[in-house]
Amino acid sequence: MRLLMLGGTEFVGRAVVEAAPARGWEVTVFHRGRHEAPPGVRSLLGDRTVPGGLAALADDPGEWDLVVDTWSAAPRAVRDAARLLRGRAGRYVYVSSCSVYAWAPPAGYDEDAPLVEGASADAEQTAYPQDKRGGELAVLDAFGADRSVLVRSGLILGPYENIGRLPWWLGRTARGGPVLAPGPRDLPLQYVDVRDLAGWILHAAERELSGPYNLVAPQGHATMGTLLDTCARVTGGAAELRWTEPRVILEAGIEPWTELPVWVPPGSDLHDALHRADVSRAVGAGLVCRPVEETVADTWHWLRDLGGVVPQRPDRPRPGLDPQVEAKVLASGVGA
Numbered sequence: 001m002r003l004l005m006l007g008g009t010e011f012v013g014r015a016v017v018e019a020a021p022a023r024g025w026e027v028t029v030f031h032r033g034r035h036e037a038p039p040g041v042r043s044l045l046g047d048r049t050v051p052g053g054l055a056a057l058a059d060d061p062g063e064w065d066l067v068v069d070t071w072s073a074a075p076r077a078v079r080d081a082a083r084l085l086r087g088r089a090g091r092y093v094y095v096s097s098c099s100v101y102a103w104a105p106p107a108g109y110d111e112d113a114p115l116v117e118g119a120s121a122d123a124e125q126t127a128y129p130q131d132k133r134g135g136e137l138a139v140l141d142a143f144g145a146d147r148s149v150l151v152r153s154g155l156i157l158g159p160y161e162n163i164g165r166l167p168w169w170l171g172r173t174a175r176g177g178p179v180l181a182p183g184p185r186d187l188p189l190q191y192v193d194v195r196d197l198a199g200w201i202l203h204a205a206e207r208e209l210s211g212p213y214n215l216v217a218p219q220g221h222a223t224m225g226t227l228l229d230t231c232a233r234v235t236g237g238a239a240e241l242r243w244t245e246p247r248v249i250l251e252a253g254i255e256p257w258t259e260l261p262v263w264v265p266p267g268s269d270l271h272d273a274l275h276r277a278d279v280s281r282a283v284g285a286g287l288v289c290r291p292v293e294e295t296v297a298d299t300w301h302w303l304r305d306l307g308g309v310v311p312q313r314p315d316r317p318r319p320g321l322d323p324q325v326e327a328k329v330l331a332s333g334v335g336a
Helices: 012-022 055-059 075-085 128-143 165-175 194-206 224-234 246-251 269-275 280-284 292-306 323-331
Strands: 002-006 026-031 042-045 064-069 089-097 148-153 155-157 177-182 191-193 211-215 239-244
Touching: 002 012, 012 026, 012 194, 042 055, 055 075, 064 075, 064 194, 075 089, 075 128, 089 128, 089 194, 128 148, 148 194, 155 165, 155 194, 165 177, 165 224, 165 239, 165 292, 177 224, 177 246, 177 323, 191 194, 194 211, 211 280, 224 239, 224 292, 239 246
Parallel strands: 002 026, 002 064, 026 042, 064 089, 089 148, 148 211, 155 191, 177 239
Antiparallel strands: none
16 A cells, blocks of 8 residues: 655654554655654655645656545645545545534534535635635545545544643643642543554555544543543652632633643533544444553653653644642632
């Protein structure tokens, strides 16, 4: 099998590129050259955001069994790449998002839930949901429904994370002391380890799957308790988790998801959208999710190997809670 990865030097793309050779795949990456490509792959350099930026790809004689694309800005960039490659690739996997569903999707929503309106494959960058849906439309237009796989991922965690959600929690528990832990402890979480996502993508291509798939772990795989308990344990056990009711957190003006990464209050539209999707279609098509302990421990080991310099996407806000705000809430004595 031959893979063309559009990107491939950072988070999701890098995980796909690293997983492919282990399955005997040949790998080509098309990227801007801002980060070094993983060893053992063939590189093509170009910038799909500028006129003529696909020239290296257009001039290359290669053909591929699979193209994987994680683009999340202007859909026209997906459109141009997909049109260029439709006669040279067998299948196109687009890593989309559960954000493409019309707000607010109900708890238990599946791939047939209503989608956002106002998206276009020809659009410039607008809003994230419309941009991701526009990317889907671009792939469907060029490759058709039978040669397209739309991976509607939710929260993605694991080594190489350049958003900073799990790295923030690991850094916070490593500092030790009382930690504001947003409750309840048994609050269900849905996420996918980036390596499980990558493995499923390659598996989908080998099986010639097509269509949309919600891709996060099934309900029951993780909770806030299992995630934060594991963070505290792997970072040395110096952190004291103070579990705090959602009401207290919200009344303090703390923003879910951004200031307390991963967490959103139970019963909210945001929790239903992020942590209560029906993923039975992906599980039936081979999705297997590794234990929480493995995701957390491997991410911590990766961070330690970096020596404290954590990668951060420039187009995403840095997550995390101000230590003074945390201390003020903890001083009120509400955590237990």
